[in-house]
Structures are given as C-alpha cells and as structure tokens.
Amino acid sequence: MLVSYSSSSEDESDCFTAQRKRSNNITCQDDDDGARFCKRTKLEAVNSDKGNDQNNEVLHERKHGRLPVPDTVLHMFREEQWVDDSAKHGGRVRSFQHERGNWATYVFLPYTPDEVFLELLDEVRALAGSLDMTLTHTEEFHISLSQTVVLRHHWIQPFVESLKSSLAHIQGFPCLASRLNVYSNSERTRTFLGLEISTGHAQLTQLTKVIDRTMEEFRLSTFYQDPSFHVSLGWCVGDCADQLRSTCLPQLQNLLDNHEEGPFQLRVPCQELRCKTGNKVFSIHLH
Incomplete structure (x- = not known):
C-alpha cells in the first residue's frame, strides 16, 4: 500500500x-x-x-545637535533686576546706574584719624546740629585724587598696573589742613563739610596729573581742572551749600581756631595711595 x-x-x-x-x-x-x-x-x-x-x-x-532644554535649567541663569534703594545708605543717590560687571573706581590718599581728631569731629557735628544742620559722620577719611569712574572687571588689573608704573618715581610728602570749606557733588545730591588742604596742594596737583594719564589711557574722566583738595568731615543729603556756608561755617571755623590745645591743624602723611574698585582695594606706596 x-x-x-x-x-x-x-x-x-x-x-x-x-x-x-x-x-x-x-x-x-x-x-x-x-x-x-x-x-x-x-x-x-x-x-x-x-x-x-x-x-x-x-x-x-x-x-542636528539640538535637544530640548529642561525648564529647570532655563530658569537657573535668569538675571535678577537690580533695584537701588537710597534709604539703605542714608539717602545717597548713585552717580550712575548699577550694572553687573561695572566697578565703581577711584584713587585717594587715606587718612587714619586719631583720638583728638575724632573728639573734635564730635564737637563740630554737635555745633552744626544746634544750628539746624545735621551732618552724617564720614565713614572713611581721605583726600580724593580722581573722580569716581566705571571700570569693567577685566580692566582692573591693567589699570592698577598702569597706576603703579606711572607713580613709581613719585616721592611722599606731608599735607596740612586747617580751614573749613563747603563742597557739593556734581549732581548736587549731597553737600560736604571738609578741611581744605593748604600745605601740599602743589604736590597733590602734580600727583593728579600723573593719575590722569592712566585715566586717559583707559578713556576715563580726568580730575577737575582747578581742584580743592580736602578731607570730608561729614555730609548731608541735598544741596545745602548756601545754608551751610552762611549759617554754620563761621561758627564751626571759630571752634577749630579756638581749640583748647591751640588752632587745630590736620596732618596727612602722603606716603601711600590707594585705588578702590568695587570691594577691592589696591595699595601703591610712594618713595
């Protein structure tokens, strides 16, 4: 089968x-x-x-090399808008708008106060207060040798190095001040009471000319044409120059001239310049 x-x-x-x-x-x-x-x-x-x-x-x-970015990453680098509150610093108004990466910079001669100076300053402020003029104590005492300018962060080190090179041949000298004077900032937002430098004015003028060369190198504003070098003792908000001169200045000067230890004279040893930019301070020693 x-x-x-x-x-x-x-x-x-x-x-x-x-x-x-x-x-x-x-x-x-x-x-x-x-x-x-x-x-x-x-x-x-x-x-x-x-x-x-x-x-x-x-x-x-x-x-194509593109991937979606998570929202958490996108919000990590959001830049906050700066709001300047003048009430946080005694009513002072900025000379220029704050901007990230901009550093307020100026050159000055520092003055370290002694006990006699601080006691006299308290007497000056008390007398001004009795004459209806409230003066705010200056935080740091110095002689300004430049205007306040704006530096970008990457300019700071070259700027300081240029200053040191320009000032390498300058010798130190003493400064004396005994006469009170009244000053205002460029915007007329603050008025200052200061001791005007008499002895040492010519050397300070020569010093600012050297500093101005560095300012011009970085295309920044130079110092005033006819400067009145001084050490600020106190300040008040607003344009109070006329009131301070007419009402207070004669009596305040009389207080200094008739000091118990004789006419007061402020001595400032000019041996070290300083450049302050933002929160950084650079020292430049004179010979």
Missing part, C-alpha cells in the same frame, strides 16, 4: 493559510468580542505610529 506524505513546507503553508482565515473571520465578526478586538488592534496601530513619530523627532534633533 502506498501512502502519500506532504512536505513540511506544504504543511506550514497550509497551516499559515488556515490561521489567516481564522484571523480574518475573528476581526470581521459583529459580536462584542470581535468589536473590542478590532478597536484594540487599531489603538495599538495608532500608538505605534505616534511612537515612531516621537522617535523620528528625537533622532532629527540629535542629528
């Missing part, structure tokens, strides 16, 4: 054909199970398409 066997490939083909028929029959049924199956297969197809689209977008961004 002869028995005919089909090949394995024919069996697999017949089985695959039967499975396709069963699958078509199931997906085309109108019953509830068939409907749910149809919806499920469509949803899977849609999700698959969406996933492919998203993958394509990521691949496109990677191909």
